[in-house]
């Protein structure tokens with residue numbers, strides 16, 4: 001009896017009420033929905049830099065909290081120290097043209113001599129790579145330099161094992177066709193013959209002094225820029241390399257070289273003199289008009 005009259009009251013109240021005020025009710029619900037969405041977006045931005053900080057970033061950095069800002073000391077800002085080194089316009093034109101000529105002679109050389117290279121030269125090349133800019137000056141790179149013959153042989157074994165599978169099964173037909181021109185195969189003899197191998201790791205994140213994880217912004221982009229400088233330094237020293245991506249061999253090589261799990265292998269570069277028998281594809285580079293747009 002009581003239930004019945006309660007239902008009647010609700011029906012009488014709700015039907016005309018809803019009919020007259022449904023637009024207002026709908027706008028209240030829409031407002032609540034929009035507020036929830038906005039809250040989600042702004043909270044995410046504040047907590048963990050997960051929103052569009054680094055388009056190439058790995059998921060495992062998502063939980064790294066924002067660190068406290070550094071305290072600024074007296075020597076934190078210095079004037080640019082090299083104003084005296086300013087070149088005249090003539091000198092600039094000459095130097096930039098000479099540098100271009102030098103870099104234009106850079107080629108990927110897949111046959112490398114076993115002739116030794118002074119370690120000091122290698123160190124200077126790596127130091128040059130280390131001058132690269134990096135996201136928030138995090139310097140998220142490790143260059144593992146291998147000269148030990150047995151380690152090189154093991155690296156070659158691992159890379160060739162993976163490359164054999166890559167060429168046979170993993171790379172699509174089109175990909176294999178595209179690289180036919182370069183006459184590359186799964187075999188990588190330069191890994192053994194080159195006096196040094198440089199394995200470039202990106203540090204997906206770093207560590208603070210207390211052991212907590214430290215955000216490495218734009219780590220992949222930063223490492224790739226440092227490799228650009230590395231290639232220029234190799235060319236400047238009169239040596240050659242192969243910019244190679246050891247597909248699928250990264251985790252095994254990382255373990256072999258005793259690197260931590262925050263580091264991921266990006267490139268493997270053999271370093272040495274070109275072999276006298278080295279041949280390479282007769283490629284042409286795009287002219288300036290096709291790569292530069294002046295507005």
Ligand SMILES: Cc1cc2nc3c(=O)[nH]c(=O)nc-3n(C[C@H](O)[C@H](O)[C@H](O)COP(=O)(O)O)c2cc1C
Nearest residue numbers: 106107108109110182184242243244245246280283
């Ligand atoms: C990101 C990247 C990955 C590459 N991977 C390989 C590779 O795995 N093996 C290889 O023989 N060459 C590799 N190369 C070299 C290119 O084939 C070479 O740079 C290109 O053909 C142009 O020739 P050049 O370097 O003589 O100017 C790579 C180059 C880049 C930039």
